[in-house]
Amino acid sequence: MTLDVTDLRKTYPTGDEALKGVDLSIDGSETTAMIGPSGAGKSTFIRCINRLTEPTAGTIELDGTDLIGLDDDGLREARRDIGMIFQEYNLVERLTVMENVLTGRLGYVSAWRAFRRSFPPEDVERAYGILDRVGLDGMENKRVDELSGGQRQRVGIARAVVQQPTILLVDEPTSSLDPETSNTVMRLLTEIAAERGVPVLINIHEVDLAVEHADRIVGLHDGEVVFDGPTAELGDDALDRVYRGGDPPESGESRAVTAADDGDGSVGDRFAGDGVVTTDGRTPDRPASGGS
Amino acid sequence: MTSEVDAARTWERFDRRRRLGRFVGVLVAFVVFAGSWAFLDMGVTNVETVPREINDLLSRMFPPDVAYVPEIVGPLIETVHIAALGTAGALVITIPVALLAAENTTPNAATYWLGKLIVTVSRSVNTIIWALVFVVVFGSGPLAGAVAIAFRSVGFLGKLLSEEIEEIDFGQVEAVRAAGASPIQVLTYGVLPQVKPALVGLSVYRWDINVRDSTILGFVGAGGIGVQLFRAVNAFAWQSVAMILIVILGVVLVSEGVSAYTRRLVR
Structure with missing residues (x-):
């Protein structure tokens, strides 16, 4: 790259x-x-x-x-x-965690399938995998507006990484995070990036x-x-x-x-x-x- | 303990100029009112007959003609259907119109003004006048009514929905776009979830208004309970009129309840 x-x-x-x-x-x-x-x-x-x-x-x-x-x-x-992670998370607040993560795969599915939330099984599997990795396993059906700042940024990371970006x-x-959460998020981010090269x-x-x-x-x-x-x-x-x-x-x-x-x-x-x-x-x- | 206060400083909410301005404003309002009253030549000469007339009308309406109910059930159901169909039709037209009429989703200035124009034209014409037009186009019957309802609702829904769209958090839209989503996907993932409660709330609210509106469509032959009401009034069948009014009241109350309940459900 x-x-x-x-x-x-x-x-x-x-x-x-x-x-x-x-x-x-x-x-x-x-x-x-x-x-x-x-x-x-x-x-x-x-x-x-x-x-x-x-x-x-x-x-x-x-x-x-x-x-x-x-x-x-x-x-x-x-x-x-190109995966992008934002300052204010920019998650779609009224959608669930899973829907937000799958947003990262929109470029690969048709508008109709996306509208019906019918993503290919591999994409869903990838999304589950990355949610586990960022420590949000079991949260896929929570709506994003129920999450804390740190959790939201983890969703943000998952959404960017599930794109399988080259950068x-x-x-x-x-x-937007407190010092301790900032550190955790930064570590998680750099670790995941390193794992995936x-x-x-x-x-x-x-x-x-x-x-x-x-x-x-x-x-x-x-x-x-x-x-x-x-x-x-x-x-x-x-x-x-x-x-x-x-x-x-x-x-x-x-x-x-x-x-x-x-x-x-x-x-x-x-x-x-x-x-x-x-x-x-x-x-x-x-x-x-x-x-x- | 009160001590001597040196009241050297004064405070006034409005200065002299603004006080004068406010006085002129109130004066203008009175003049307009008086002018309208004079122009319309509305005397209050018959005041003493008003209670007698009301009393007379009520006594002729009472008791409501319950035997008439089977005859109005059909038209009443038709009325509710006209409202539902009109609202649904309006919704289909409204979504693209609202996207055009919202500054942040419209493609360019021309489409923006097109959106605004559709909304304004639809809003400036009353349902009953739309009905007159469509009775000519489609012939009398519920179809003309439903289309009239739809055309009037587009303005209402389009205006309010486009305002909702202008209020959305564009960061969420950008994030969806940054993932490589197509314009339609950006709409369904970035915009739609943000305006969904408003969309549902407004349509149910409009449906509720449309139930009321469609009760008079029959006056111009556009179907529904209005046909019966119009006939009953013309025949001076006041007991039937009373029955129709009671039934309409019941339907409106129910629709208002449903509307309020649904809007509370969607958050």
Whole structure:
């Protein structure tokens, strides 16, 4: 599997330049974490890869296929190979766990069979297998709106993995979760990816989680890559370039402490609102500046 | 303990300009009311005869003609069927119309305005006028009634359903799309589950309204109990009229109960 992104640019209709020419290459089965402050363009980058957001310029090649040139049918086929996990889970709340997981197989069944929930037995078996793997065995008939945040993100993982993707794109998987659940979810995610030999690209703003779980770190600042290297090479100067003097956010209780210790408090505040679930449970409309 | 208060600061809910604006608003409302009253030349000169007339009408209606019941059972059932068929027909037309009329699911601006146009035209014409049109088209009978009911319901259902569609969480839709689902699959997996309670609730509610609406369709020959009611009124058979009204009341109460119960079931 190779993902080759060259000179990716995105300018929103409002004039905001979210990505200013990003080059990134991923191959093998490594876990790459993309870090950066809110508004750096991390979400935009991930959403451009499967064209949930249309990039303005640049090329995206997945195993030699140029995703940007694809027509609607071609894009649907390409999307089957790209698993995506979202910040707010984006599960269909009123459907059951099983229906949500099987959503990952929609690209392979006809609309009528999907409507009647008549999936091929292999797909159902795959779905059961992955539900066992993420620790949700026996929950297949629960409706998703009955689940906790951590359970929902497990369903999210199962839905992406059941696609049997060649790459997993993960957009802020933990920012709606508490620190402990965040860690569990990250471990589960990276373990499953490793078992299946699928590379993962994770957007994450908690640097400590990125360092703990990723093989490679890409630092994004203001729409440009300012660091790209193995996790071990991520030093203070690199973090400085990514966050431009601001304290990098961390997961868990330490975040609050950092913010409190921070003299002016403004930097801590900048991250405090990041990834907060809106009270009505909706995904906030992603503005031009990008969620993060 | 009350101490001396230096009332230096004052507070008013509305400033002078807004108070004036509110006063003008109320004044305009009164003028419109008075104007309408004057235009329609509605005297209240016959007030003293009103109680006598009511008393007269009620005494002629009483006792309701129970022997008439077997004759109206058939038309009554027809009325309920007209409502059901009309609602079902409306539902089939409404779903695509609502998808067109919702900003987040319509393909482009032209289809959006087409959706809005269908909804507006359907809504601006009363059921009874639709019935007049379709009695001409299909001839008198329940078919014209059912089609009239359907045409009027499309506007109601289309407007409310398209508003529901505009309210959905688009993240859920995106996730389905990101898995490689086709547009129809995106609708059935991403959109439909989110609007399903509204869809069921609105259709049952509309059916309930349609039961009431279809009781008068017979006035213009579009079938149902209205035919009997119209005849009975014209023949001054007030005891029969009373019986019909009682039976209609019963049906409406039942349909309202069913509607409320069903809407509570769907969450």
